Amino acid sequence: xxxxxxxxxxxxxxxxxxxHAGLTARFAAQFEEHGLSAxxxxxxxRLARSxxxxxxxxxxxxxTSLSTSGVTRVVDRMERDGLLARRAxxxxxxxxxxxxTAAGMQRLKEVLPGHLRIIEEWxxxxxxxxxxATLLDALRRIRDAVHPCATAGSSTATPTDxxxxxxx
Amino acid sequence: xxxxxxxxxxxxxxxxxxxHAGLTARFAAQFEEHGLSAxxxxxxxRLARSxxxxxxxxxxxxxTSLSTSGVTRVVDRMERDGLLARRAxxxxxxxxxxxxTAAGMQRLKEVLPGHLRIIEEWxxxxxxxxxxATLLDALRRIRDAVHPCATAGSSTATPTDxxxxxxx
DNA sequence: GCCCAACGGCTGCCTCAGCAACTATAGCGA
DNA sequence: TCGCTATAGTTGCTGAGGCAGCCGTTGGGC
Numbered sequence: 001x002x003x004x005x006x007x008x009x010x011x012x013x014x015x016x017x018x019x020h021a022g023l024t025a026r027f028a029a030q031f032e033e034h035g036l037s038a039x040x041x042x043x044x045x046r047l048a049r050s051x052x053x054x055x056x057x058x059x060x061x062x063x064t065s066l067s068t069s070g071v072t073r074v075v076d077r078m079e080r081d082g083l084l085a086r087r088a089x090x091x092x093x094x095x096x097x098x099x100x101t102a103a104g105m106q107r108l109k110e111v112l113p114g115h116l117r118i119i120e121e122w123x124x125x126x127x128x129x130x131x132x133a134t135l136l137d138a139l140r141r142i143r144d145a146v147h148p149c150a151t152a153g154s155s156t157a158t159p160t161d162x163x164x165x166x167x168x
Numbered sequence: 169x170x171x172x173x174x175x176x177x178x179x180x181x182x183x184x185x186x187x188h189a190g191l192t193a194r195f196a197a198q199f200e201e202h203g204l205s206a207x208x209x210x211x212x213x214r215l216a217r218s219x220x221x222x223x224x225x226x227x228x229x230x231x232t233s234l235s236t237s238g239v240t241r242v243v244d245r246m247e248r249d250g251l252l253a254r255r256a257x258x259x260x261x262x263x264x265x266x267x268x269t270a271a272g273m274q275r276l277k278e279v280l281p282g283h284l285r286i287i288e289e290w291x292x293x294x295x296x297x298x299x300x301a302t303l304l305d306a307l308r309r310i311r312d313a314v315h316p317c318a319t320a321g322s323s324t325a326t327p328t329d330x331x332x333x334x335x336x
Numbered sequence: 337g338c339c340c341a342a343c344g345g346c347t348g349c350c351t352c353a354g355c356a357a358c359t360a361t362a363g364c365g366a
Numbered sequence: 367t368c369g370c371t372a373t374a375g376t377t378g379c380t381g382a383g384g385c386a387g388c389c390g391t392t393g394g395g396c
Contacts, residue, residue, distance in 0.1 A: 004280050005217045009287040012300075013191065015307045016291070020188050021233065022314030023181065039382090049173045058344060063188060070383050072346055077382095094344040094391045112172050123184070126310045132180075133252040134299070135306040139183045142294045146190030207352090226374060238353050240376055262361045262374040 026118050034111045035081075039066070041115075043074055044083065044108050047100045054087065054099040071098075083107055171200075194286050204277045207234070209283075211242055212251065212276050215268045222255065222267040239266075251275055 024038070024156070031041050046063045047053055055063070061071040075098045078084040081105035089095035124132055199209050201325070214231045216220055223231070229239040243266045246252040251272035255262035268276070292300055 004284070005213060007284060009292050009363080012292055012304055013287050015304060015311055016188070016191075019307050019311050019314065022311065023184075026314065037382095045173060048268070055344095067384055068345065069385075073383070074290050076346095077172050089344095092344080092392075096345075116172070116175055116177050119181050122314045123310060124180055126313050127306055131302070131306050134302050136180055136183060138295055138299050138303040139187050142291060143183055143186050143190065145294050146187065146194065146290045146351080219360095223374095224374080235354055236375070237355075237377080241353075244376095257374095260374080261363070264375075 016082070023122060026122055027115065030114050030118055031111065031116075034107065036107070036111060039064070039074055040078055040083070042109065043071075043078065043098075044100060044104055047084070047098060048105065052099070054097040056089065056095050056097055058095070060098055078104070114161055177333060192292060194290055195283065197280050198286055199279065201282075202275065204275070207232070207242055208246055208251070209279065211239075211246065211266075212268060212272060214278055215252070216265060216273065220267070221273070222258065222265040224263050224265055228261075228266055246272070 028038055029039075031038055036044070042064055043060065046060060047055055057071050057075065058068060059067045060066075060075075064071070066074065075084055075086065079086060082101060085099050085101050087097045087099050089097060127135060196206055196210075199206055204212070211228065211231055214228060215223055223237050225243065226236060228234075228243075229236045231240070234242065243252055243254065245255060250269060253267050253269050255265040255267050257265060295303060
């Protein structure tokens with residue numbers, strides 16, 4: 001038993017998960033300084049990189065780790081806080097869009113530089129460019145295998161395979 | 169703004185987080201087949217690799233992603249399910265140990281091989297040995313930097329730096 | 337044009353986990 | 367020895383998020 005628990009494979013994902021936990025904690029601390037949670041940051045980011053800074057609720061759900069009901073509630077909170085607004089869809093009265101407000105864009109603009117700095121400081125900057133490239137290549141290969149159907153939603157947009165974004 | 173969101177650093181952690189999400193989903197699916205959650209598997213694993221298959225509640229909390237109250241409740245559930253038992257500490261009447269029961273060890277023995285297989289299939293096996301070594305080296309370097317004080321608790325045990333384990 | 341299955345979003349209910357408050361014990365200093 | 371502070375664990379309360387069920391809308395088949 002003990003032997004099985006010392007398996008190098010266990011060690012490997014253990015390491016991977018430790019890195020994840022470490023990064024997540026750093027990110028969360030900075031998000032909190034700006035009154036955001038990781039989920040809220042992700043929502044803001046995904047909307048901001050979509051055409052017109054908006055996405056249908058369902059598409060937003062598909063692009064995040066949330067269910068549609070989860071999205072309903074995050075958007076509720078962020079709408080209450082003035083970061084987002086709901087907008088009716090002209091062509092389908094069942095649908096509604098979540099749109100980033102001016103305040104939301106402003107908030108994002110405040111958070112992003114710090115976020116990038118943290119990524120640089122604790123992730124990309126820890127490796128020389130060559131190692132980083134190798135790491136990303138390995139990750140890409142694993143991602144392509146495990147593919148949780150990345151790049152969902154966004155309907156008409158991003159026809160490419162792009163890596164998608166954000167954290168948590 | 170759009171330009172900032174296409175920063176290669178964003179792409180890099182995005183990729184990292186996608187891999188994490190993908191692996192986590194695969195693991196969760198297999199855990200569920202055996203009636204476990206990711207957290208429960210982690211608890212089981214951490215106890216099983218500790219001396220006497222036990223750990224004080226506080227040390228268990230330190231080794232997992234949970235707060236002490238979180239540990240109280242997971243242990244409650246797992247005790248109810250017969251996987252763990254609480255045992256009083258002889259030298260400190262405030263403390264109690266969580267111990268893996270025979271049923272708990274049995275369950276772990278049922279889950280582990282599949283878990284290792286999944287790691288192999290979707291993570292380590294996706295890369296040739298050399299790439300894997302490089303990846304692990306890179307992760308180790310990042311981990312050492314971001315270090316969420318790995319390897320906590322376990323008091324007298326594991327004086328080494330070991331990578332620690334498990335998932336979730 | 338009508339009907340019905342599928343879809344988009346929201347709400348009720350549940351579980352999980354954290355924080356803060358509380359109790360009991362330990363251990364130290366005077 | 368007495369007391370005071372720190373520590374171990376538990377519990378009440380809260381917020382987050384998932385699932386299932388609901389309502390309104392849509393669009394295809396006839």
